[in-house]
Amino acid sequence: MRSQPTAARRSDFPVPGDTFKFMARNRTSSADSLKVGDHVTSKLPAFNWKGVIVEDLGPLGIDGSQIFVIREGDEDNGRHFNARAENLERIAA
Amino acid sequence: MASKSLREWQTDAWAAFDEIEHAHRAVGGTKPGRRFLTQQLNYAYTTLLAARFQGFARALHVQTADAIALGAHDANYAELLYRSLTNETMLERHNAQPNSIADDFGRFGLDIWAEVDAERSGNDQRRKKLWALITWRNAIAHDDIDAKLKRGALEPSTISLATCRSWRSALNILATSLDEVTADRCQALGLPRPW
Numbered sequence: 182m183r184s185q186p187t188a189a190r191r192s193d194f195p196v197p198g199d200t201f202k203f204m205a206r207n208r209t210s211s212a213d214s215l216k217v218g219d220h221v222t223s224k225l226p227a228f229n230w231k232g233v234i235v236e237d238l239g240p241l242g243i244d245g246s247q248i249f250v251i252r253e254g255d256e257d258n259g260r261h262f263n264a265r266a267e268n269l270e271r272i273a274a
Numbered sequence: 275m276a277s278k279s280l281r282e283w284q285t286d287a288w289a290a291f292d293e294i295e296h297a298h299r300a301v302g303g304t305k306p307g308r309r310f311l312t313q314q315l316n317y318a319y320t321t322l323l324a325a326r327f328q329g330f331a332r333a334l335h336v337q338t339a340d341a342i343a344l345g346a347h348d349a350n351y352a353e354l355l356y357r358s359l360t361n362e363t364m365l366e367r368h369n370a371q372p373n374s375i376a377d378d379f380g381r382f383g384l385d386i387w388a389e390v391d392a393e394r395s396g397n398d399q400r401r402k403k404l405w406a407l408i409t410w411r412n413a414i415a416h417d418d419i420d421a422k423l424k425r426g427a428l429e430p431s432t433i434s435l436a437t438c439r440s441w442r443s444a445l446n447i448l449a450t451s452l453d454e455v456t457a458d459r460c461q462a463l464g465l466p467r468p469w
Contacts, residue, residue, distance in 0.1 A: 223353060242337075261361070
């Protein structure tokens with residue numbers, strides 16, 4: 182009997198020893214999760230920057246929160262900083 | 275308790291290093307001439323050590339910044355602080371050479387190498403090994419080993435499995451000290467010890 186195609190991925194089945202980045206792949210797989218390339222802004226009222234997620238650092242927050250690297254500005258001269266997932270809101274490109 | 279960064283270093287990174295060690299045994303054997311058969315493995319080992327240590331140092335910086343920012347009295351202030359602490363870090367763009375580490379961890383008000391040296395004797399010598407590793411890593415990655423050897427810029431002048439093991443051992447201790455010193459720093463700032 183031949184195996185059938187499936188959408189399951191290795192990252193759907195975390196095992197001890199998986200890296201944070203590997204586990205992060207699964208955590209960002211659902212449609213409403215943030216991912217690299219998303220345009221985002223801060224949920225907090227005191228900030229009005231707009232940026233793009235350029236890297237997913239995985240659940241590196243002290244409480245397991247997902248941390249992203251954000252680029253604000255254009256690709257050549259933009260500034261990079263980190264932000265926690267729960268403080269980010271996806272916006273239209 | 276150790277930080278997540280240190281735990282990942284001690285599990286995932288160590289497993290990766292062990293793979294190279296296994297490959298060394300499989301390819302090299304014990305016969306004369308194995309040095310020539312395994313030189314590229316030594317270069318791969320060197321590059322891997324530098325890459326994984328950069329990953330560790332960067333993750334530790336991210337976690338320390340997060341722990342410090344969470345100590346802020348409100349969310350806006352925490353975000354402002356977190357952004358300042360992680361803005362344009364050296365470790366994001368450069369190798370984990372001692373000056374990159376000093377620059378980024380200096381944002382926490384730390385003279386990181388003074389603290390690391392005080393944390394365990396011999397760390398000043400281990401830092402020199404880190405410099406040697408990074409210099410070799412750059413020579414390998416930029417394909418200019420011969421030119422650097424002629425200038426006497428590479429110390430030691432050849433890499434063996436023993437050299438890589440010595441670097442690995444030094445990085446293991448430096449990683450533990452960095453982990454300890456950053457946790458101490460959070461406490462000194464009046465925060466709960468994060469790990």
